Amino acid sequence: MENILIKNGEIYTKDKILYDCDLLITNSIISEVGKNININNKSNIQIINAHGKKVLPGFIDIHTHGAIGYDTMDANYESLNNISMYLASHGITSFCATTMTEDIQHIIDALTNINYTITKGTDGATILGAYLEGPFISEKQKGAQNVNYIIKPDVKLLEKFTNLSNNCLKVIAIAPEKDPNGYFINYCNKKNIKVSLGHTNASYEEMKNAVDYGASIAVHVYNAMKGFHHREPGALGEALLDNRLYCELICDFIHSHPAAVKMLIKMKGTEKIILISDAMLACGLSDGEYEFGGQKVIVDQSIARIQNGSLAGSTLSLDKAVANITTLGIPLSDAAKMASFNPAKAINIDDKKGSIDIGKDADIVILDNDLSVNMTIVNGNIVYRK
Ligand SMILES: [Zn+2]
Structure with a gap:
């Protein structure tokens, strides 16, 4: 060396x-x-x-599905390795490979492959572990996730996931209204898996309860969560207000208007925002027709949508997200922290990475x-x- x-x-x-x-x-x-x-x-x-x-410090993308035609759900080494090299070319030095709501065996295959790939090592960015996005989410806020495979949070199934994948799970997204007694969140706490709240139709109270139980991240804030109303502040109200919660942000100015991004920064400060890409396999490729999470996706002017018009991930990478944040008058030092130190801290790897x-x-x-x-x-x- x-x-x-x-x-x-x-x-x-x-x-x-x-x-x-x-x-x-x-x-x-x-x-x-x-x-x-x-x-x-x-x-x-x-x-x-x-x-x-x-x-x-190298950027850390805790929520990315794929790039240049490869997807975490391909469940093979070549795909994750190619994703890792693409990410490295955009300044990302480590990431969580993110799964989709699909049938259970398919998710298990993806998780076991993530573990295998971590053990074997990659040529680009390091894989930190898995981010499980679904199947424990809300039908009402499914976004581009496939509704046919959505199920209730299931501790037994999670146990199976962790056992078969050598506990490589770092983050699990759930809709908190599906775990009202915090039973699932408690199990994740014990396993040192961070719980991210999203794809949720939770009320303000339901969202806050989940944070009391130990959930610590909100999934791609503003997107796929119950919005704000002044008489029912909703999942979004809790995400904006509670300092215990990190907020993921897809800063492509497509998933959120620049003014909404400014508002988020005003509410959360620069310490509690995590820039994510939520990138899908068309990231780094040209406009066209793709398949993502078992559904047809049209990418037009770099915007990915499924047929009903829902956004289907992004074609963003964190270098661009950081640059976008700086256009709002935020110094590069703070913008970069949102893509390095904050995600490292949010998943407890800041002793080794993020600064x-x-x-x-x-x-x-x-x-x-x-x-x-x-x-x-x-x-x-x-x-x-x-
Ligand atoms: Zn995602």
């Missing part, structure tokens, strides 16, 4: 920006950050000139001045160069 010295970059640490500074990577770990780092033994070290470039700190995994993205990805480093390996 090669060590890397990034020279003279604009380095974004958690609390401040260090100008004209260096970052040293040894043994896949960030080992030193500062001015004019001295290397005594210059052999076996690659030097990267980052002058005029921005050095950030540029001594001792953390060397997951780094280097951006050019126009915020396009120049280089991506995963675990100390350069996996993408422009």
Whole structure:
């Protein structure tokens, strides 16, 4: 393994920006950050000139289904590996492979493959685990999920999922009104699986109850959740108001109007928003007809919809989401945090990932001045160069 010295970059640490500074990577770990780092033994070290470039913690996408024609539900190594390489080319250094509401065996196949792929390793971004989106959701807020396979939260079935996949589940999306006594959420708490509330028609109270039981994330806020009314604030009201909840956001300005994004940032602050792509397999491909979650999807001007007009995931990636946030007057440091530190914290991996700190995994993205990805480093390996 090669060590890397990034020279003279604009380095974004958690609390401040260090100008004209260096970052040293040894043994896949960030080992030193500062001015004019001295290397005594210059052999076996690659030097990267980052002058005029921005050095950030790699982006973490906890909710993505696929890209460039590949989908998590393909349930094979090649698909996940290709997705991992595509993501790396957009600055993502780790992600949760996200399943869809389909028949149980198909979900089990996808989960066992995620575990297999984690064990084997990928050539691009690291797979952190699985994000189970459905089948435990609401028929009324199904979005592009297939209604035929929606079922009630089922602890026995979840046990089967975790046993067969070596407990690779990191996040499970549920509609909280289907788990009124918190029985399912409690089980997830015990298994260290984060519960994300979404595809839900929950009232304000039902949503809040679930947070009291320990749910900690809201799925792609504004989308596929009961909206706000001043006499019944709905699932959205609770998501906006409760500081215990992280809010996922698909910041493509298609799933939410820029003003709605501004409002979310005003309500939640920059600490509690997680940028996600919710990307589907047409991400990185041209407009056309595709299949997603067993349904026909038309992608027109990069907007993916099923035949009834519901949005069907996105064609977004986090580099673009971060750039979009900055167009609202939010500094890059805060925008980037929403795609690195916040997701890491939300799924309890911030001890290793999500920020540029001594001792953390060397997951780094280097951006050019126009915020396009120049280089991506995963675990100390350069996996993408422009
Ligand atoms: Zn999704």
